[in-house]
Amino acid sequence: MPMRHLMNPLDFTVEELDSLFDLANDIEKYPARYAHACDGKKLATCFYEPSTRTRLSFESAMLSLGGQVLGFSDAGSSSASKGESVSDTIRVISCFADICAMRHPKEGAPMVAADKSSIPVINAGDGGHQHPTQTLTDLLTIRSLKGRLGHFTIGLCGDLKFGRTVHSLINALVRYPEIHFVFISPPELKVPDYITDMLTEKGISYEEVIRLEECMPDLDMLYMTRVQRERFFNEEDYVRLKDFYILNKAKMALAKDDMLVLHPLPRVNEISVEVDDDPRAVYFKQVQYGVYVRMALILTLLEITV
């Protein structure tokens, strides 16, 4: 089988994702079995822009498998600052490591690396384009805590216009049966037409609402996102909208007992701290699932079986 990379969450079929998630759940259950699975292997984390959490998650995953990590955490400390191309950098990194996780501000950069690489490359985020391991994390969290992917109503709340994470999750979820989407956002930040067109074309049901309270009782899951300051042309719009969709105890009281709240983090103030102790708030568990899914991914791409 040819060497595989991960550029896009849709690179893996639904069946392949099932195997990946089964492996991640096995790692969760029996971590000791996997503690030396990557002995002698090295992960290079090539981060051309800072992303502490994603980088640490990858590093934690490799260390938990017994492997080692090396890399850089911003372009300034890499040879990119001297003008080296991504193609050249990955050829060099291929001599140093067995697998590479790359984050780059330019869209498609990890694909350029994958084309020239002799080791598997994982896209750890390329600008506003893709962030596949976040999507895999979201899917694993839902599957593990809900017991299924499909047959549920999911609300997506916040910045649905620019939110890469949300678009990517929708694209991944449409491959599963009987999902109803509820898009909760101010009109200025509503989900792009190409997504609603795609849902209509596939015959998938969705609704768009303005107020979070309106749909809370119907949701099996709520995916919250941050409203980012840099998405706005002026400060006034940002200030007006940022507090629009804050999840608090009062809104949680309207929700089902087994509804789950997810968030890709970092949170600013869209989820009130008072919600953190609610058992339905699973965004910190989600971070842990991010490590498990990255462990499973590293093993899968390195073709290591335990």
Added chain:
Amino acid sequence: MLNVGKIEEGFVLDHIEAGKSLSIYHHLQLDKLDCMVAIIKNARSEKMGKKDILKVECDINTLDLDVLAFIDHNITINVIKDGELVDKKELTLPKEIKNIIKCKNPRCITSIEQELPHIFVLTDEENEIYRCKYCEEKYNGHF
């Protein structure tokens, strides 16, 4: 009436939209071939009013005509051998085009990576949509 002689072996590209022949000349890299090329601009056409025609005398295996479909799939390609019309080629949209158009997304890696080819992939044949291989930005311009 301007007369341009027959060719022995090569192609006659007919029904080119008036004014596009020179850009096709460049994209087929005819400037790099040591062969006879006639560029006829603004020829009278019953169907089109005005049209351009390119006559290229060369071995019929030397030209990659895939790109023509991307530029304009109404172009007629007549294949000439021994002075006779031997074939008319149908144009189909190429699955991938390389260095014909440039990705205009300033956030795309093609904007900074040295000598990286600009590759567009046909993602929707019915609607003739091409997307950048790297950033998936849709090509919106007209050729």
